[in-house]
Amino acid sequence: MRDEGATRSRGRRPLHRRGPAVVLFLVDSIETLRPATPLSAISIAALLLGADHAAAAGLLDGAPLATRLGAQELAALALLIGVVAFAVVTAIALLRTRGRAAAEQQVARATIAGLHSDIDRLAALLMSEPQVLVVWTAGFGEPEVIGEVSFIAPTLAPHDILAYDQWLSPELARALGDAIERLRVKGESFALLLTTIQGRHVEAEGRPIGGFAVMKLRNVTGIKRDLAESSVRCQKLQNEADALRSLVEMLPAPVWMRDTAGQLVLVNAAYARAVEASDPATAVARHVELLGRAEREAISRTLDTGSGYAGRVTAIMAGARRSLDVLELPVAQGRVGVAIDATEAERLRSELDHIKAGHRRTFDHLATGVAVFGADRRLTFYNAAYRTLWDLEPDYLAEAPSDSAVLDRLRAARRLPEQQDFRLWKTNLHRAYTSTESETHEWHLPDRRTLRVVTTPNPEGGVTYLFTDITERLELERRADALTRVQGETLDNLAEAVSVYGSDGRLRLFNPAFATSWKLAPDLLASRPHVESVIEMCRPLYRDEATWHRLRAAVTGLDKRDTTSGRIERSDGCVMDFATVPLPDGATLVTFHDVTDSVNVERALLERNEALVAADELKLDFVHHVSYELRSPLTNIIGFAHFLGDSSTGPLNEKQSEYLGYITVSTNALLAIINNILDLATIDAGAMTLNLGDVDIRATMEAAAEGVQDRIVQNDLVLELRAQPGIGGFTADGRRLRQVLFNLLSNAIGFSPPGGRVVLGAERTSEAVVFSVMDEGPGIPPELTDKVFDWFESDPRGSDHRGAGLGLSIVRSFVELHGGTVRIDSAIGQGTTVMCIFPLVTTAARSAAE
Numbered sequence: 002m003r004d005e006g007a008t009r010s011r012g013r014r015p016l017h018r019r020g021p022a023v024v025l026f027l028v029d030s031i032e033t034l035r036p037a038t039p040l041s042a043i044s045i046a047a048l049l050l051g052a053d054h055a056a057a058a059g060l061l062d063g064a065p066l067a068t069r070l071g072a073q074e075l076a077a078l079a080l081l082i083g084v085v086a087f088a089v090v091t092a093i094a095l096l097r098t099r100g101r102a103a104a105e106q107q108v109a110r111a112t113i114a115g116l117h118s119d120i121d122r123l124a125a126l127l128m129s130e131p132q133v134l135v136v137w138t139a140g141f142g143e144p145e146v147i148g149e150v151s152f153i154a155p156t157l158a159p160h161d162i163l164a165y166d167q168w169l170s171p172e173l174a175r176a177l178g179d180a181i182e183r184l185r186v187k188g189e190s191f192a193l194l195l196t197t198i199q200g201r202h203v204e205a206e207g208r209p210i211g212g213f214a215v216m217k218l219r220n221v222t223g224i225k226r227d228l229a230e231s232s233v234r235c236q237k238l239q240n241e242a243d244a245l246r247s248l249v250e251m252l253p254a255p256v257w258m259r260d261t262a263g264q265l266v267l268v269n270a271a272y273a274r275a276v277e278a279s280d281p282a283t284a285v286a287r288h289v290e291l292l293g294r295a296e297r298e299a300i301s302r303t304l305d306t307g308s309g310y311a312g313r314v315t316a317i318m319a320g321a322r323r324s325l326d327v328l329e330l331p332v333a334q335g336r337v338g339v340a341i342d343a344t345e346a347e348r349l350r351s352e353l354d355h356i357k358a359g360h361r362r363t364f365d366h367l368a369t370g371v372a373v374f375g376a377d378r379r380l381t382f383y384n385a386a387y388r389t390l391w392d393l394e395p396d397y398l399a400e401a402p403s404d405s406a407v408l409d410r411l412r413a414a415r416r417l418p419e420q421q422d423f424r425l426w427k428t429n430l431h432r433a434y435t436s437t438e439s440e441t442h443e444w445h446l447p448d449r450r451t452l453r454v455v456t457t458p459n460p461e462g463g464v465t466y467l468f469t470d471i472t473e474r475l476e477l478e479r480r481a482d483a484l485t486r487v488q489g490e491t492l493d494n495l496a497e498a499v500s501v502y503g504s505d506g507r508l509r510l511f512n513p514a515f516a517t518s519w520k521l522a523p524d525l526l527a528s529r530p531h532v533e534s535v536i537e538m539c540r541p542l543y544r545d546e547a548t549w550h551r552l553r554a555a556v557t558g559l560d561k562r563d564t565t566s567g568r569i570e571r572s573d574g575c576v577m578d579f580a581t582v583p584l585p586d587g588a589t590l591v592t593f594h595d596v597t598d599s600v601n602v603e604r605a606l607l608e609r610n611e612a613l614v615a616a617d618e619l620k621l622d623f624v625h626h627v628s629y630e631l632r633s634p635l636t637n638i639i640g641f642a643h644f645l646g647d648s649s650t651g652p653l654n655e656k657q658s659e660y661l662g663y664i665t666v667s668t669n670a671l672l673a674i675i676n677n678i679l680d681l682a683t684i685d686a687g688a689m690t691l692n693l694g695d696v697d698i699r700a701t702m703e704a705a706a707e708g709v710q711d712r713i714v715q716n717d718l719v720l721e722l723r724a725q726p727g728i729g730g731f732t733a734d735g736r737r738l739r740q741v742l743f744n745l746l747s748n749a750i751g752f753s754p755p756g757g758r759v760v761l762g763a764e765r766t767s768e769a770v771v772f773s774v775m776d777e778g779p780g781i782p783p784e785l786t787d788k789v790f791d792w793f794e795s796d797p798r799g800s801d802h803r804g805a806g807l808g809l810s811i812v813r814s815f816v817e818l819h820g821g822t823v824r825i826d827s828a829i830g831q832g833t834t835v836m837c838i839f840p841l842v843t844t845a846a847r848s849a850a851e
Contacts, residue, residue, distance in 0.1 A: 132219030133162060137185055152220045153203060162218070168197045177205060185214045194221070194232065254342065255291055255318075260335040263301065264288065275318040275340075291340060292316055292327070300338075304331050313343060369469045376462025378404045378434065390452075390468055391416060404431065404464070418444045430456070433464045443471075451475055497594045498577075502556045504587035506532045518577070518593060532556045542571045548579075555581035556589045568596070576600045638664070691734040691818060698728045698763050698770060701735060705742035706761060709750055717755045720746075723762035731770050731841050737815045738839075744812050745774040745835055752778030752833070769821070769841060775834040781827040812837065 133148035165174035180191040190208040207216040255272035278284035303310040309330040329338030370387035433456035455467040498515035562583035827833040
C-alpha cells in the first residue's frame, strides 16, 4: 500500500505545490466543516499535504483507515476530496481562460496598433494643407488648438488665435466671435470668409461634432481665393458706392446723371428741390431740366470733344435766378454733373474786393510794414511802410518778386540779420507756408535796429509778414528795467522805512527797513495785507488811535488825498517821523524815518545849550558884579596913588617913588581891563550906543599911535602909518574907533619881537574904510583863528605878551556895532594882519537917517 501510494505520489503533483492560495482555501474549508472530534483540521491538512511519514504515522499508525476514521471524518474527507476536485477543475478552466485572454489581448494590441496607424495617417492627411482646428469641450474651459497658425500671421502663437482682434479687423473679429458664441451655446454651424489684417484670406467653418464645438480655419487658395478677393473688392466697391450715393443725396448742390443719349437717369434730392419736383424719381420720370437748352447744347458740344465742361451759367433754381458753377464729366454709362450755387460767393467776392481795397488803404497808413505773399510764394500786396522799411524800389515790387528773391536781395544789401547758415534760416522762415499757426521772430539788423516779425499763414494759401520796428520800445524797456532795478536796489538799501499801498488799501510794495523797523515778518507782508491788518500788526509798538486814523484816511481816502506828516514815539523808545505822499496812480506812499538818534542828540544839545546859556549869564552877572565892585576901590587906589605922588603930600624916597610907579601902572592896566569888560557887557546887553560923527581917519590913526608910543620905544619897535594923503574921513564913533585901533596896536606890539616893525594902515574904497594892523610876530595857527575873538582867550605863542584876552573881543564888538567886519590873515612864523572893515555909512547912521 505504501509503494502504490508512493508511486501515485510521484506520478502526480503534490497538493502543497499548487500554491499557497489553494492551501489557504483548503485550510479554511476544513476549519469550517470539521466537527468536534479528536481529529483536528490541522492533522487532516498535514495528511493531505503529504507531511513527514513520522507525523502521518502518528495519526494512522498502521491501523486501517476505515477502522480508525468515524462516519463524520469520512464525510469530511469525502467533502474535501470533492473540493479538491473542484479546485482542480477550476484551475484547469482558469488556465484555459487565461490562454483565451492572452489570445484576445494579442488581437486587441494588433487592433490598437492599427488604430494608431489610422490616426497618424488621418493626422498626416489633416495637416496636409494649412489649417487649424479649435475644439471646445462641453464645458467652458480652455479649447484645444490643433495645427500650425503661421499661415494666418507669422508671429501669432497657437492660443493667440482666439484673440481675434490681433489678426482681424474689429468688424470681422466681432462677427467671428458672435458666430463662435452661437456655435457653443446653440450649436449653430457657420461658414465665414475672413480677411486678416495682413490681407490674407482665411475660411472659417464651425459645427458641432459628437458633443464638441469644432472650428476649422484654413487658408483659401486657387479659385476660392480669387472668389474671396473678388467678394472683398465687390463689398468694398459696394460700400464705396453706398457711401457716394449717400453723400450725393446729402449734397445741397444739384447732382445728376445722364445716359449716352443725354436723358436723365439719376438725380439727387437737391436737384428735385431746385426744379420744384416732389421727389427725385418724379424729376427723372418727367425729364425736368435744371439748365436751359442753350446751356445743355453748349455742354454737349464740349463733352463731344472728350473733355469735361466747367463754367458758370445762369438758371432758375427754386423760383429764383441764381448763378451756378456747372461741372459735367463723361463716364462709361453716360455723363454726370453737378451745379454749385455761386450767387452768394459772387456777392461775397465783391464785398471782399471792397474790403481788401479798404484794408490796403488802411495798411498804407500803418507804421507796421505789411507784405502778403500768395500760395505761389510771390508778392501780392505790400504797404508803404514795408517799402520804406527795406528801401525797395516800387518798380521792383511791382514785378511781384518771390519771397526767396526778396530775402536774397535784402541779404545782398546787408539789411537782414547775419546768419551762419542763411539757407537753413530761410528754410525755417518759409515753414510758415505749410504751417497753420502764426510765429513771431525778432530780427537784429546790422544797422542796430530790432524788428518784430510775425508770419501768419493765409487761409487761401500764402503768408502775411508783419514787420514792426521795436528798437525804441526795447530801448525804453531796457531803460525802464534798469530804472526799476536801480529804484528797487535804492529802496531796499534805504535806511528809511518805505511802504506803498494801492487804491484798494492793500500793501503793494515795502522795503526791508519797513519790516525791520516795525518788527514784522516779511512773509506776512508779502501776502499783500490790507492797511487795517498792517496797523493791527504795528499797534503793539504804538497805540495812538489819532495817528493811525490819519494814516488810514491818507491811504484809503478817495476824495481828499493830501500829504500828511508827523512824529510818533513808540513804546520801545524809538522816535519816527512819518509822511504820506499820494502817487499819480492812486497809490499812497508811506515813509517812516527813524530820528531817535537825532532827537536824542537834539535834546542833549538843547539841554547843553540851555546849560551854557545859563552858565554864560551867570558868568556875565558875575563879571558885571565883580567889575562894578572892583571899579570903586580901584578908583580910590588910583586917586590916593596920585595924591602920594603929589609933592604937596610930602617927599618920597627913591624906593617909594619906584613902588608908587608900579602901583600906578598896574592900576591903570586893571582899570583898562575893567572898562573893557564893562564895555563888552554893555554891548552884549544891547545897551551900548555909538556917538556918531565925522571922524578924520589920519588924525584918529595918529591919536592911537600916540597912545602906544611909549611901548614902541620900550620894545625897540618901529611903527609905520600908511594912509593916502587925502583919505579924508567918514561917519563913526571917534572914541570907539581910537579904542579899536589902540587895542589892535597893543596886541601887535605885544606879539612883535624886539627890533620888529608894526604897520598901521588905512585904505578907502567906494563902500568902506579898511584899517589894518600888521606885525612880524609868530603868527596864529588856523585852528585858533576863530578863538582869538572870544573873551579871556590869550595865547602868547612863545612871546612875553600876557594879556587878559579882551582886546580882540572889544575890537570885533565895536566893529560889528558899526556894521563892519573883522578879518585875520596870519601864517605861522610870518606875522599877522588884522583888518577892520568899516562901512562908509554905518548901520546905526542908516537907521537914524531912516
